[in-house]
């Protein structure tokens with residue numbers, strides 16, 4: 001395999017350039033390694049890269065019961081590699097074995113709430129994990145282009161909106177501090193070693209593959225269960241929090257575009273609009289014909305965070321101008337899409353059972 005293969009260059013509005021290059025210039029498929037392939041973003045990204053003709057490796061940690069619902073439909077099309085973000089030697093071996101052109105680093109303890117109860121674990125996996133990966137790549141395969149999953153949580157304490165790449169980070173959770181550390185280390189490896197490392201500062205993005213503890217999926221699942229008479233209530237915390245919610249499949253396309261750009265730069269990816277948890281809740285219930293949700297929702301104070309980000313809204317202008325990226329899914333469509341998917345999932349329980357797969 002030739003070292004330093006690259007698709008560098010400007011891409012057009014439709015992102016066609018990479019596809020064309022794959023067909024006409026590269027004699028063999030580009031190779032991608034995805035950490036966090038079993039998660040929401042990893043699964044959509046794997047689909048996107050397979051469509052574009054990549055050979056896709058996915059890094060997975062050991063599970064007592066391997067259960068990969070998000071990628072079960074891809075298991076015969078991707079190669080899974082065992083490694084853990086806590087373990088440097090396994091990451092080194094993975095990078096050496098795959099020799100990827102592009103690495104998408106998505107693995108993390110990604111739940112903000114848990115970062116308050118597991119702050120050192122979150123620092124280790126979500127923060128130091130980035131350095132373990134960067135150092136592995138620098139040691140054995142430095143030509144790889146690396147995407148690092150940064151986060152709008154960096155700006156949790158910022159009051160001015162919309163937030164762009166120039167905003168000064170003000171993290172207010174252990175998760176956000178860990179992400180800021182990873183974000184800064186990515187910049188250090190870019191500057192110090194000339195590596196092609198970019199961070200995507202992604203605002204919240206959701207889908208039917210979102211983990212069930214995150215508020216949007218918790219609501220879509222809860223509403224579907226209530227509509228089908230399986231449950232009576234949803235327990236929630238802060239309904240006033242506002243987020244800039246986009247659609248995950250569109251956000252993984254932005255990740256890919258960042259790695260096709262000429263220069264490694266960091267980008268904000270967001271819709272530029274925001275809504276409250278309460279609005280999400282109202283729309284989700286409306287969608288199943290319930291016009292007053294109050295009897296179905298209980299506020300559980302144990303779900304309130306020690307410090308909660310009140311509001312986030314991003315400015316994706318740079319990504320639009322330089323990457324030709326723009327979101328198309330609107331908030332109402334996202335809510336309906338998630339509720340419909342969960343109504344279907346719960347109505348067809350055999351689907352859930354068949355998701356228990358061994359590798």
Ligand code: NAP
Pocket residue numbers: 035036037038039040041042059060061083084085086105106107108109110111125149150151152201202203204205206211
């Ligand atoms: P997710 O669904 O929670 O997926 C996290 C992935 O990380 C899973 O594949 C998980 O594997 C893996 N992982 C966790 N700990 C690991 C470890 N010790 N070693 C190896 N793999 C490990 O997250 P997501 O929503 O797809 O987000 C992807 C990335 O973007 C994350 O870094 C997240 O923090 C960041 N981010 C997400 C959003 C968002 O709104 N979704 C916004 C900004 C940034 P298991 O299946 O084994 O648990």
Ligand code: G4F
Pocket residue numbers: 110111112113150151152153202203204205213214215216218235236237238239241242243277303304305308309312
């Ligand atoms: O859905 P959430 O848990 O997402 P949060 O905290 O915004 O984090 C997500 O987005 C970040 C990007 O901004 C990512 F970096 C991160 O990895 C993750 O993907 O909570 C959203 C809001 C919070 O204010 C929370 O307090 O919803 C509020 N909320 C209210 N009740 C709840 C609940 N959140 C959860 N998870 N569960 C509730 O019952």
